[in-house]
Amino acid sequence: DAKTTQPPSMDCAEGRAxxxxxxxxxxxxNEYVYWYRQIHxxxxxxxxxxxxNNETNEMASLIITEDRKSSTLILPHATLRDTAVYYCIVxxxxxxxxxxxxGTRLLVRP
Amino acid sequence: xxxxxxxPSRVICKSGTSVKIECRSLDFxxxxxxxxRQFPKQSLMLMxxxxxxxxxxxxxxxxxxxxLINHASLTLSxxxxxxxxxxxxxxxxxxxxxxxxxxxxxxxxxxxxxxxx
Numbered sequence: 483d484a485k486t487t488q489p490p491s492m493d494c495a496e497g498r499a500x501x502x503x504x505x506x507x508x509x510x511x512n513e514y515v516y517w518y519r520q521i522h523x524x525x526x527x528x529x530x531x532x533x534x535n536n537e538t539n540e541m542a543s544l545i546i547t548e549d550r551k552s553s554t555l556i557l558p559h560a561t562l563r564d565t566a567v568y569y570c571i572v573x574x575x576x577x578x579x580x581x582x583x584x585g586t587r588l589l590v591r592p
Numbered sequence: 593x594x595x596x597x598x599x600p601s602r603v604i605c606k607s608g609t610s611v612k613i614e615c616r617s618l619d620f621x622x623x624x625x626x627x628x629r630q631f632p633k634q635s636l637m638l639m640x641x642x643x644x645x646x647x648x649x650x651x652x653x654x655x656x657x658x659x660l661i662n663h664a665s666l667t668l669s670x671x672x673x674x675x676x677x678x679x680x681x682x683x684x685x686x687x688x689x690x691x692x693x694x695x696x697x698x699x700x701x702x703x704x705x706x707x708x709x
Contacts, residue, residue, distance in 0.1 A: 518700075525596070525685050525700030526636065569635070578624055578689050580698060582636040 486570045486583050493589040500557040502586050504570030507551040513574050515546060517555045519566040520585075526569065529555065560590045595619055596688050598701035605676055606709055613671045613704045615686030621666035622688035626698065627659070630683040642669045676708045 487505040494500040506515065516531040530537055530544045532553075537544040543556040557564055569585040595618040605611050615625055623644050628636040640661050642648040648661035658680075660672040669688075673680055687700040 520636075523683070523703070523705075525598075525687070525703050528697055528699065578698075579626070579638060579641065580687070581638060582628075584635050 488586045491587040500560040502555040505552045506572045513572045515553050516571045519568045521566045565590045594699045596699045596701040598704050602705045604707045610674045615669045617667045617688040620690045624689040625669040626687045627671050628685045678708045681708045
C-alpha cells in the first residue's frame with residue numbers, strides 16, 4: 483500500500499471549514515484513499531473514502547486531484563467536537579489491512 | 593448499525609498475569625477482525641489479522657505466543673496478553689470488517705487501556 487504524508491498539526495476556528503491535506507504520490511490505480519479520525523482515547527472513526535471522484539457524505543467531503551497524488555478532506559463547518567487526529571490511508575480494496583501513519587492533529591479553536 | 597464493542601474498557605493487572613480482551617461486532621457478522629496497539633502520543637500499530645475459524649496472521653515483530661488471538665465466531669474475537677509486563681501497558685483497539693456489497697469498511701471498538709504494574 484502506498485505511503486501518505488500529512489502535516490503533523492493544524493488548527494482552525496470553530497464554524498469555519500477545515501481543509502486537511504494528504505499527499506500520496508505513489509498511489510496506484512487500484513488504491514483507495516480512506517480517512518479516519520481518532521478522538522482522544524477512543525477508537526478510530528471512519529469518515530469517508532474515494533477512488534478518483536470527489537465524494538461527500540454527512541460528515542465531510544473528499545477532494546482527490548486528477549492525478550490522484552494528493553487529496554483534501556474538508557470539514558465544512560468545524561465544531562469543537564471535531565478536534566481529533568485525522569488519518570489519511572491509502573489501501574487496495576482487496577487488502578483489508580489499514581496501516582496508520584502519524585496523521586494530522588486538528589485543533590478547532592472556539 | 594455497525595457497532596463494535598470491547599470488554600473491558602480498562603484493566604489493571606500485576607506483572608506476570610494474563611489478561612483477556614474481548615472484541616464483539618454487535619449488529620453484523622465480521623469474518624475478519626484486526627487488533628491494534630497504541631502507545632501514548634503514537635499512531636495505531638497493527639498487531640494481527642484474525643479470520644473466523646482460522647489462525648491469526650501476525651505482523652512482523654509481534655510475538656504470537658505472547659499475544660494469543662482467538663476468533664471463534666463471526667461476532668467475537670479475543671486477545672490474550674500472556675505473562676504481561678509493564679512494557680505491555682498500552683491502548684489495545686480492535687476493528688471488524690463488515691463485508692457488505694462492494695464496501696470493505698472497518699469499524700473500530702472503543703479500545704481497552706491495559707496497565708501492567
